[in-house]
Amino acid sequence: MKSISDFQLGFADAVNYQRRENKDLFNIIFVKNIFLDILCSPSTYFLIGEKGTGKTAYAVFLANNVFKENVSELKYIEETDYQKFVTLKQEKHLQLSDYTSIWKVIILLILSRSIKNEELVNSPFTKIFRIKALNQAIDDYYANAFSPEIIYALKFVEDSKVTAELIAKYLRLGGDKSLTTSFQESRFQVNLLYIQNQFENALADLKLKHNHLLFIDGIDIRPGLIPYQEYLDCIKGLASAVWSLNNDFLSQIKGSKGRFRAILLMRPDIFNSLGLHNSTNKIRDNSVYLDWRTNYPNHRNSQLFLLSDRLLASQQETELEVGSAWDYYFPWKSKSRKPNRDYDPPFIDFLRLSYSRPRDIITIIQLLQEEHKEKQSEPTLTFTEDLLSSSDFQTKYSEYLMGAIKDQLSFYYNISDYNIFLRFFSFLNGRIDFNYFQYNQTYMKLIKYIENNQIEMVCPPKRSPVLMLDWN
Ligand SMILES: Nc1ncnc2c1ncn2[C@@H]1O[C@H](COP(=O)(O)OP(=O)(O)O)[C@@H](O)[C@H]1O
Ligand SMILES: [Mg+2]
Numbered sequence: 001m002k003s004i005s006d007f008q009l010g011f012a013d014a015v016n017y018q019r020r021e022n023k024d025l026f027n028i029i030f031v032k033n034i035f036l037d038i039l040c041s042p043s044t045y046f047l048i049g050e051k052g053t054g055k056t057a058y059a060v061f062l063a064n065n066v067f068k069e070n071v072s073e074l075k076y077i078e079e080t081d082y083q084k085f086v087t088l089k090q091e092k093h094l095q096l097s098d099y100t101s102i103w104k105v106i107i108l109l110i111l112s113r114s115i116k117n118e119e120l121v122n123s124p125f126t127k128i129f130r131i132k133a134l135n136q137a138i139d140d141y142y143a144n145a146f147s148p149e150i151i152y153a154l155k156f157v158e159d160s161k162v163t164a165e166l167i168a169k170y171l172r173l174g175g176d177k178s179l180t181t182s183f184q185e186s187r188f189q190v191n192l193l194y195i196q197n198q199f200e201n202a203l204a205d206l207k208l209k210h211n212h213l214l215f216i217d218g219i220d221i222r223p224g225l226i227p228y229q230e231y232l233d234c235i236k237g238l239a240s241a242v243w244s245l246n247n248d249f250l251s252q253i254k255g256s257k258g259r260f261r262a263i264l265l266m267r268p269d270i271f272n273s274l275g276l277h278n279s280t281n282k283i284r285d286n287s288v289y290l291d292w293r294t295n296y297p298n299h300r301n302s303q304l305f306l307l308s309d310r311l312l313a314s315q316q317e318t319e320l321e322v323g324s325a326w327d328y329y330f331p332w333k334s335k336s337r338k339p340n341r342d343y344d345p346p347f348i349d350f351l352r353l354s355y356s357r358p359r360d361i362i363t364i365i366q367l368l369q370e371e372h373k374e375k376q377s378e379p380t381l382t383f384t385e386d387l388l389s390s391s392d393f394q395t396k397y398s399e400y401l402m403g404a405i406k407d408q409l410s411f412y413y414n415i416s417d418y419n420i421f422l423r424f425f426s427f428l429n430g431r432i433d434f435n436y437f438q439y440n441q442t443y444m445k446l447i448k449y450i451e452n453n454q455i456e457m458v459c460p461p462k463r464s465p466v467l468m469l470d471w472n
Helices: 014-018 020-029 034-039 055-064 079-092 096-113 125-141 150-158 160-174 188-205 228-252 268-273 279-286 303-313 324-329 346-353 358-375 385-389 391-410 415-426 436-452 465-471
Strands: 046-048 070-076 211-217 260-266 287-289
Touching: 014 020, 014 055, 020 055, 034 055, 034 287, 046 055, 046 268, 046 279, 055 070, 055 211, 055 260, 079 096, 079 150, 079 228, 096 125, 096 150, 096 188, 096 211, 096 228, 096 260, 125 160, 125 188, 150 160, 160 188, 188 228, 228 260, 228 268, 228 279, 260 268, 268 279, 279 287, 303 324, 303 346, 303 358, 346 358, 346 385, 358 385, 358 391, 385 391, 391 415, 415 436
Parallel strands: 046 260, 046 287, 070 211, 211 260
Antiparallel strands: none
């Protein structure tokens, strides 16, 4: 067995596994489980999970590998993309429905570009001239330098008059006899609809062997400079584009073995803020919900345990039975909190410290390894219980959890609001636990502080009833 200083524990954020040098490690430690099976089902359009539950991990695994005939791409929405949306909205006086149309074109454009020439060689010309014409239009517009990123695709949309004309030109050259009207700058929506229709016609003609999946990530954290409402409008448009493209168009294409699908990665609270029609059914029927929670009797067979064990077992020289790597590195027995049990296995300590998210467990092991390297003068083969209970470890892990809370809240609140939230704890005067009465008292002190300092609290739409009570 490897010494604990020697094995690689990878990354707490799966985004790192997209880098070439980390792909092999990820393929070894990645656990293919029921979540992956559901994700590969044709009716899954949303990949939902709290922060750190593995949304990016599943998308990265599929983007790194051709898995079960799925060829996948993963795109991130960046701050500049949102900024572009906001300026477009102002310049072109857009409505929410226009956001949906813009996102549809972006998704169709990136999906179209994911098809390689080899996939088209055995198809008759009548079936592929449209996609070829569109690709020529794209190459012409970008002077052969198109890069399949959201920001580039947005440019194509923004210049809808020029791009619609280019598409019409290459379709005519390819033999399309239908009449095309002239395109005008001022008729942005009309141009956009024309572009969308042409992409849809082209994709509907294709007979493909592989499925083409497009994952869209990056909406967990709202960039500080983008106001909440603008941000929400933008992702509402995106979610509704993903839904209607998949449901009304891509899933309806007949006669092709390979299918197209766009899948949006999202936190459940954000999903609920979008106000999608029938959202409960959409979570049940059209989503993977990454829920890793387990209970005492089943913890040893839980997905979370399998993932943690795999992380430790996968880098050993020999094949190990499930659970044996975990038992080797964490050999202690913890004090039980239930009278009917003599002791608890250490994985229960991990579950107590975590919110049942893979990132929590991985971070705990990483911090233990770090502590071990720093503190242990004698090299030991396994982790010890006192590392887990040491105050240095606890402090580092608390910092990690606070960081996660900050990110979680950043969707709704600005950094100054977050700092007010932290003030609450200073009014607890160093107490580390409190009852409901003490909580209310402390809360009132916070409200006094806010009033005395004339701090304006901007309340985002109904999130927390407690906070809304006094601030409205
Ligand atoms: N099925 C899995 N197999 C191995 N590791 C996983 C799996 N699912 C999640 N992880 C790990 O959990 C951590 C958090 O996942 P990540 O995808 O970054 O979370 P999210 O995008 O939901 O915030 C990463 O280190 C990731 O590699
Ligand atoms: Mg992520």
